[in-house]
Amino acid sequence: MEDNKYSCLELKNQLCFPLYACAKEVVRAYKPYLSALDLTYTQYITMMVLWEKKQMNVKEIGRCLYLDSGTLTPLLKKLESKGYISRHRSKADERNLLISITDEGMKLRDKAVAVPREMSKCVKLDKDEAKELYRLLYKFLDNNCNCE
Amino acid sequence: MEDNKYSCLELKNQLCFPLYACAKEVVRAYKPYLSALDLTYTQYITMMVLWEKKQMNVKEIGRCLYLDSGTLTPLLKKLESKGYISRHRSKADERNLLISITDEGMKLRDKAVAVPREMSKCVKLDKDEAKELYRLLYKFLDNNCNCE
DNA sequence: TTCCAAAAGATTGTGTACAATGTAATTGTA
């Protein structure tokens, strides 16, 4: 266990690297299940907030998902082209683009419940560890879920 | 705390979402410090393994970083154009592309030690929590650091 | 010795991410 002045730059001493790697591997693990729904991971979590809230503007979706309009604008257009959501300007304030879930989008929810079920099978953590990981990640993010 | 058949699809009940969000926010937090070195986060972790190993082929770098040639090929060309690494085919086996760190690349290491120092200041976790998060992430990845 | 399968990278195409900037609608204020 040498501790020279460069040890802080070794990959094995990084906390952020396994975070980065883990996130990527998880998205990869989701892929086969989400492909069956014709969704990417980012599209999936977008649908997730819309299944709950039914209608939101782009700003609100972005606050929930930590994404900006540069990412969401093309993604929402894609979800619209798939028929899962609709995009309309608010009458009250034309700046707001209201994103609403369609019937087709709501139908997808019944198929999607299989995804968390399948994913939970391939997580190597026991219940307490998963809970603690959840807590630590939100503490790292310095807040609770923005979408509560 | 309702628990209908769709609760498994609520964002706040996801373990993978804070992982995804956390990883993104961390990369964003690195940005100002890495810009000073003319590196992106992915370029930074690539330099990190090369500061340690001095010379590796693309496959070995990919195994350390969980990246494939589709990501690494253009990234390594960019690091070469910055003068931090050199790329040469192995004489012994022409299939292997040997990536070597340059003197310029090694010089960068002295500036880079400031990065973990600055980053550690903005982590909201205490030492034990950070250690536990580290452990849980590698358990989630189902291994120890590939680059040990 | 041929020749086929495997290995290592490179390439292509799609889809994020995000900083920086642009545009239109709205709001606050002198």
Add this chain to the structure above:
DNA sequence: TACAATTACATTGTACACAATCTTTTGGAA
């Protein structure tokens, strides 16, 4: 009430990330 600042979203440009596929080189079996 003009008009400047703010807000919401869109656009542009750069940089990953990865699946699928291609090319070249190598190693092994017939």
